[in-house]
Amino acid sequence: MSQGRSPPEVSTPRLNLRAPSLADAPVLGRLADDAGVARMTTGIPHPYPPDAAEGFLDRIGRADPGRQRLFAVEAPDDGFVGLLGFHPNAEGAPELGYWLGRPFWGRGYMTEAVRAAMVWAGGAWGKRFVMSGHFADNPASGRVLIKAGFLYTGDVTPRFSVARGETAPTRMMVWLA
Template sequence: MASYFTLRPWAPADLPSLVRYANNPAIARYMNDQFPHPYTEEDGRDFIAMAMEETPINIMAIEVGGEAVGGIGLHVRANIERKNAELGYWLGEPFWGQGIITEAVRQMVDYGFRTFDITRIFARPFGTNPRSQRVLEKAGFVLEARFEKTFFKHGQYIDELIYAVRRP
């Protein structure tokens, strides 16, 4: 069972905890290159400002014990992909293995289908990240595709997996 957490909008006061938990190579290794490492206060300020400008809110903080310890977002696509949204998430390492991120994904999927005009939510975990694959499976996502060696990170090619869930 997941420890108690809340999904809520990001706020400027989250900067210290954001930098503390995001500045971790164990997290950055499974994120795209827009997620920097090292993760600086300037990176955090830029991210919080960007997350706060969207209406409706599409990027949430994961709060545990009064502090932001991770993030989760839905990015609605455009053009012919406009009925789809890409899900991304991360969680501070001290909170891994407690069921938090699986439940956060479930809540974000529910929020996404209630809030946005979409019929499919997908995520693209690295083939080298079995924990994230398991999170998605436990949250009801189905593996739709595996593309061999499409991602390039830290000098190596990595398989791209596509998991998705459809509007009920």
């Protein structure tokens, strides 16, 4: 992965958001291989194939850094605990996605990570708005986004989840710089 195209490090009181590396693949693959994680995302398959993490990290490393950025979320003592990323949606607008390994849920980590990532996105990355969304049956993610300053747009749109093998109603949200 080319470090020159990587995001800068973003620090929060408890976490470090840094460029992911291929060395994260084993732990990423282990934490992602969880139906409770995968079913709340559009793109994570379940079960998680053995070589999927390396392929994913390799593709991200070659993405256009003006349009797509991925951070590994790192916690003290635990190291890699999850991922947070911005990618262009079907309309080309930046869209936020994230997941945390199950052992690390419920500590306020993702709220802390998203808040810091939005400061970076509106500041150093220069974005004026960011979209996101959560499946209607994932209120915890809705809480994270609300606490990080996202607002519901009112749109509820069906989005396909690879792990579910079907679409799920998705509550869309927007963050304004």
